[in-house]
Amino acid sequence: MSRRVVRQSKFRHVFGQPVKADQMYEDIRVSKVTWDSSFCAVNPKFVAIIVESGGGGAFIVLPLAKTGRVDKNHPLVTGHTAPVLDIDWCPHNDNVIASASEDTTVMVWQIPDYVPVRNLTEPVVTLEGHSKRVGIIAWHPTARNVLLSAGSDNLVMLWNVGTGEMLLALPDVHADLIYNVAWNRNGSLLVTTCKDKKVRVIDPRKRQVVAENFEEPIALQEMDTSNGVLLPFYDPDSSIVYLCGKGDSSIRYFEITDEAPYVHYLSTYSSKEPQRGMGFMPKRGLDVSKCEIARFFKLHERKCEPIVMTVPRKSDLFQDDLYPDTPGPEPALEADEWLAGKDAEPILISLRDGYVPVKNRELKVVRKNILDNKPPPGPRRSQSSSDANLSRSALEEVLEEIRALKETVRAQEKRISDLENKLCQFANGTD
Template sequence: MSRFVRASKFRHVFGTANKREACYDDVRVSRTAIDSNIVKVNTRFMSVNWEIAGGGAFCVWPLEKPGRLPVDVPLYVGHTNTVLDTDFNPFNEYVIASCSEDCTVMVWNIPEGGLTENCSTPALTLSGHGRKVNNVLFHPTAENVLASSSFDLTVKLWDIEKGQQKVELVGHLEFVQSMSWNWTGSLLATTSKDKKLRIFDVRSAKMVQEVEAHPGVKGSRCVWLGDSDRIATTGFSKTSDRQLAIWDYNNLTNPLKLENLDTSSGVIMPFYDNDTNLLFLAGKGDGNIRYFEVVNDDPFIYYVSEYKSSEPQRGLGFLPKRGVNVNEIEVCRAFKVNTNMIEPISFKVPRKSDSFQADLFPDTIGDKAPLTADEFFDGKDAKPILISLEKGFVPSEKKEFVSQTVTKSPSIELEAMKIMSDKEVREAFHQQRKEIEELKNQIAQKDVTIRQLEIQLEAAKNK
């Protein structure tokens, strides 16, 4: 990986952790073994997967209230098993989706200022997955469109306003480990435990590209590199070296760039900022966050610097760009999950000026949706609506999310579903594979028989 010193506005970007009083302390982080970023952030709130006995919970806490969280912090407690992931609606900061080992996806409203008591009633419950749901991800341009991935080897797209499943993506041979939308949301990239990077045209439900991204058996992640046709993946080599690969969506035959990073064992979480072209790599169990500048030509990435800490991170999330402090030349802000604390880390450019730095802060993604869900599923595409940060970001007013469907009790939903165990799914998978092999053998035998008959017929004609 090139460490050649080159001219760049972001060559001297440095990361600084907030002081203890500006962090969020006494956070009871979930101890689930499922790989997750654990924390998600928007300009008003942060969400943390919470450790709780006898069910599943997560905490949504206002960013404006740093310090020690109360012992009886109010939680979202509607799930009947461990919460595995959450995601904020990018066009309504008072709406969040969650998924759980109870096989459901739930959508929740957030009160002004955050919860004051536990909430067990979601605005919407989405049932349809047959096993635990490990990822949820809102669409980048269409309002109220949500993707969810499950251990049932499927990815589902939902119109949450109508409470309907619109698309199901199949083709994974193992569970999905990460998902990432392209700039317009017409394509979805996934990585899976089967080591494959896949690209789906989501409206046609077709897999348009597939390649083995990393040969190692440990976890892999992907992130689409903003408004380009490129994708970054992280994973492991056969000898367990951690790797970074850059791919061109138009040709996945070979990566544009493949680098061995180190020999640590933690999964690398990639994050990309389209405005600065900075790619951040944070390894689970590491204390450090490396960042690189992505360019269009070879060598495609340049090492910039590394934020170093003695405290290992369990997860990481990034604040949407519209929420950074432009007056302090803060180009990115990460929220690092420590053992029992969330620690904000500001990445800044060392430049002294009282005026707005337009070259460092180009127009960025706002909180207005260019498409409705119906327009998107009808085939329309649109780029994100960009806004200027010169006069600061003014969030949209609170909108109460109301689904057109009636939310049923999770226990009723689960009773109505046939939830397959891990063993049952594997047995069904192997049975299907066996049947496919048998069919292939039958076809091959018939081909041989047909060929033999053709030879006999030809011999008879020659007589």
């Protein structure tokens, strides 16, 4: 008689459930652009959604607490002259978001903590360098103000948002359209998938491919049979990968381990309505008091529906095994340090007492001034006597005008004083 052995895992009973109807976001015109991005980005403060917009591209930003029906006149973030294709919140500043567009530009925006009265139309900085539409953006996980963009020109670019400069470009790495890009945990390497059916691990600072199309997979797992585009979300703290299919109505989740067969199916969350996009909350934005290990923001045609993934526990105490220290909002490196070759692991924070988002921190862009450059060596042009005479006469004219204005002011002050004295006499009945 054989006995089936059940694999032990603390995530074996993870289950998903939607929030109540009054905690959803309704009347949102989700973008109908046929692009394979998630159309949604979330952080502990806001949810941002790419929406339909006439005459250009736009996305809407809503505070997490502002649920229910969204006012049709709610301000949008506009500025692109063509549809927005991708958005991504900065991991080191919850008020900064980047957007990529068909207009070949990347824009970085400062979102205020309050709801603005008008549309936001002026980005903090515009990054220009791509020759075709830009469909992918991804912030560096540990270095401040480093942003990656990938476009239909098969080009990957890295930018220093703090100066508005391009740090480096990878022009000869991809022969076809880039499908997706992701950083490793400390941002020393990035991986890309491409239409040429190749997966590449790239060292961007050396501008070289470290590995390409591995010979044989460690494990082969059929995860989804639908025809829609899969949106994968990986949680390194729990080693769970969530697969959300565009046009599908389910979320499948798998646990990745170092034991064969390495990929272990956990469960599937299903709903009635198909999803048009999906946002994934960072770990610091979860409710640890309810043993919440993931939260999704599922986009439908006219609404955004949060879905909570929970591990059932009887105790109300903080569950250390579910919440190891996780990357916080402070960067570990400056952009120049990373570009010079330095690497650093993310600065971790504890979620034991919950996470409280920090107040609005302004993104300052300091562009290099060409006037800071030293002048070329050589004799300076001497000023001619005619220039000197002209400057002297102009100065004397200005000084004379100032003297005349001072006399006029003094005369007016005397007149005002006399009038005030007469007014007092009338009021006292002495005149």
